Amino acid sequence: MNKLNLILQAHLPYVRHLEYPKFLEENWLFESLNETYIPMLRMLERLERDGVDFRLTICFSPTLVTMLTDPALQERFVGYMNGRIELGELEKARTAKDEPACYDMACRYLDEAQKNLSRFEELGRNILSGYKALHEKNRIELVTSAATHAYLPLYKDYPSAVNAQIAMGLRTHDRIFGESARGFWLPECGYYPGLDSMLADNGVSWCQLASHSVITAKDKSIYSGYKPVELPSGVYGFVRDWSVTALVWSSVSGYPCDSDYRDFYRDIGYYLPMDYVRPYIHEPEVRVFTGYKYHAITGRTEDKAYYSRPRAMEKVALHADNFLYSIKRRGFTIQSAGINDPIFNLCFDAELFGHRWYEGIEFLEAVMRKVSGSECFAFTTPTSIILENGPTEKLRLNESSWGSGGYSDIWLDSSNAWIYRHIFKAIERMEELTRRFPDQGSLKGRFLNQASRELLLAMASDWPCIMHDGTSVSYAEKRLRNHLGSFNVVYSAMSRNTVNTEWLINAEKSSEIFPDIDYHLFENPDKE
Amino acid sequence: MILVNVDSLSVSELRSIAGQEGIDGADALSREDIISLLEEKYGEDDGDSDQKDPNLRYMSGLTDYRDISKYVEDLPGVEELPQSYPDTEIHLIKKNGTWLYAFWSISPNDSDSLQDAGSSLLLAVTIENNGKREEYDIPVSFTDSEWNVGIPYGDGFCRVSLVAVDKDGKRTVLSVSKSEDLTDSYWLTHTDEMKYSESLYRLYLSLITNKEGELVDTPVVREIVQLFRKEDSRDE
Secondary structure (H helix, E strand, O other): EEEEEEEEEEEOOOOOOOOOOHHHHHHHHHHHHHHHHHHHHHHHHHHHHHHOOEEEEEEEEEEHHHHHHHHHHHHHHHHHHHHHHHHHHHHHHHHHHHOOHHHHHHHHHHHHHHHHHHHHHHHHHOOHHHHHHHHHOOEEEEEEEOOOOHHHHHHHHOOOHHHHHHHHHHHHHHHOOOOOOOEEEEEEHEEEEOOHHHHOOOOEEEEEEEEHOOOOOOOOOOOOOOOOOOOOOOOOEEEOOHHHHHHHOOOEEEEEEEHOEOOOOOOOHHHHHHHHHHHHHOOOOOOOOOOOOOOOOOOOOOOOHHHHHHHHHHHHHHHHHHHHHHHHHHHHHHHHHHOOEEEEEEEEEHHOOOOOOOOOOHHHHHHHHOOOOOOOOOOOOOHHHHHHHOOOOOOOOOEEOOOOOOOOOOOOOOOOOOOHHHHHHHHHHHHHHHHHHOOOOOOHHHHHHHHHHHHHHHOOOOOHHHHHHHHHHHHHHHHHHHHHHHHHHHHHHOOOOOOOHHHHHHHHHOOOOOOOOOHHHHHHHHHH | OOOOOOOOOOOHHHHHHHOOOOOHHHHHHHHHHHHHHHHHHHHHOOOOOOOOOOOOOEEOOOOOOOHHHHHHHHOOOOOOOOOOOOOOOEEEEOOOOOOEEEEEEOHHHHHHHHHHHOOOEEEEEEEOOOOOOOEEEEEOOOOOEEEEEOOOOOOEEEEEEEEEEEOOOOEEEEEEOOOEEEOOHHHOOHHHHHOOHHHHHHHHHHEEOOOOEOOOOOOOHHHHHHHHHHHHHHHH
C-alpha cells in the first residue's frame, strides 16, 4: 500500500487597506478565494457527498485565517465578486456576438462565480467553517504555521522572536478553529537544528521538512524520508517528496505546463478596449486580471489557441492516471528495498490549484476519486500516521528549506539583506521593552502589544521573497518600513515612558490582527 | 570557477574579487559593470536567458501585477528607517552550506574615536572544522558594513569578530558574532561506506530526482551524489 500524505499550504501576507475604497494587493486574497479556497471546498464537499474516501492536511496560515474572518474584507470580497459577475454577464453577451469560441467559457466563469458567492454567503461569509466541518468528519487535518509566516532559520539567534512566531500561530489557530493544532507548517520548509525543540515546547507533534534534508542529514538515514523522521526533540518530521511533487510543480515539465491547459496570463483585463474593462480593473486605468481568460497555453508563442474545456479535461484524466502510475512504480522500487507501505509526503502551495493551475482542482478531485477504494493507494494525514505507531527513524538534520538552493538564499540576498539589520534591532529592542516594562496593563500594555504586532508583521517571509522575485517590490518595501517605523514609534515613546494614544488607536484599527497578542511573548529568559 | 552568485555580493566584495581576478580599474567601475565583467570571465552567461531553471518552484503564489508599483506609492505612514544604530555589533547569518553573511555597525562615537586615532578595521574569521582551527583576517573600511564569508562543509563552526587595529598594530575586539555551525553531513564523511550502500543511494535519489533525471537544486546534494558516483566508478 502506498500512503499519500497530501499537505496543502494556504498562505497570503496580511493585506488590509480600508483607508482606500479599493486596494490592488487585496486582490491577492479575492482571487485566491474565488479561484482556490472556495472551489476547493466545494470540490471536497462534493467528494464527501459522493462517499469518496479521502484525507488531506491543510495549513491555513494565521495571516490568512485573520483575513478570511475579517468582516470588512468579507464585505469587500462580495463587492469584488459582484463586479466579476457583472462582467460575466457582459462577457456572455459580447462573446455570443463577437467571439463565439469563448462563449462557453464566459458562461462557465459566470456560473462558477455565482456558485462561489452563493456558497460564501451560505457559510456566513466564513469559509473556514466549511473546512472545519470536513475536519470534524475526519477528512481534513487542519494545522497552522508561524504567526506571519516568518522564515525562521534567519532568526535562530533570537529564540524569543521564533517562539513568538510559533506561539502566536498556534494561539490564532486555537482562537479561530476552537482546538489546538497538532501540526505546524514550517514556512518555506525552513528548518534549523533546535527549532523542533521550540515546537515541542509549544505542544506541536509534527512538521514538514525539505526533501534534501535526509540525504544531507548528520546521521545515516535508512528510510530515506519514506517513514517519519523523529527529530531530537521527539517532534516528527515528514520529508517532502520532491520527485513526485515535481510532476506537478515543475515550471518546465509539470502537468500545468501542458499546452491544452488554460493560459494564466492572457486575460481580457489586459487586451480588451479600456472603455470596456475600465469598471473592472484598478482605478484610474491600471490593467489587472479580471479572471476572464479564453486561451490555452499553446506553447511559447504569442499566437495562443482558444481554450477547449473538453480537451483540458481529457488531459486532467491522463495526468491523474500518470501521477498515480508514477507513484505506484516508485512504490514497487521502494518496497523492493525493504520499506513496506512507503509514505509519499506531497507538499504544495494551495493556490497552485485553481488559481495558477486552472484545472488543478479537477486534477486533485480525479486523483482522490481514483484512489478511493484502491488497493494500491490510501490518502492519510500526519497525525494518523503518528497514531499508527509505525516505524520511524531518529535523525539529526542540518539547516534546510525548499527554496532555490535548498537554504536561505532567497530570503537573504543582495536585494533584501538590508532588512535584517533593522528587524534584528527591533527584536532586541522588543526584548528590552519586556524587561523594562514587565507588568504593564491598560494603555501601556496595549501600546507594547501593538509594538509586538508590528514586529511580527515586519518578520513576514513574504517581504524579502517579493524583493528577491522583483515583483511588487515597492509595496513590500513600504510595508516593511511601515511596520518597523511603527515599532520605532512605540520604542521611542516608551523610552520616554509615554503613550501616543491617538497613534495607538489608529494603529490598532489598521492592523486588526492578533487581538489576543501579549507582548510578554518576546521575553528572553536568557537576558533576565 | 566562481562558487557564488555574484548578484549577492556587495560592491566592496565584487571589487575585491575583481582585483584578485586581474580586472584592472575595478574600483572605478559600477556594480553592474563588475558583475558583467566577472560573468564574462567565468563564462557564466550561457546566452539563453529564456531557459528557465527547472528546479524553481512553479509559482510563488502571489500575482505579479507588472510594473504598477507607482500606483501604491502614496501609502500612508511610510517612515524612514535609521541609517545606523548607536551600537557597535556584528551579526553572522547562514546563507547556505558554503556562505555566511556578516553585517555590522559601529557606533558614531566608536567610529569617530577610531578614525581620529588612525585605526583600521578588519574582520577576524575563525573556522573550527573537525578539530582543526583556521583563522584569517579580512581588511574592511569604515564605510563597509557587510561581507560574505566562505565556509567549508564539516563538523564545527565559524565565528567572525570585528577588530580595530591601531597604528602600532595592537588589536582591539569591538564585537564578536555568535557562532554558526558548519554543514555536517554523514555522507560527506563516510565515503568508505558508499560502495556498500548502492540500494540506499538509489532510494535517496528516488526522492530528489525528477522525471528528467535532474537533482533537486542543492549544492551539498550535488556534492554527495558526486562522491557516490566517484566511489561507484572506482569499482569498475
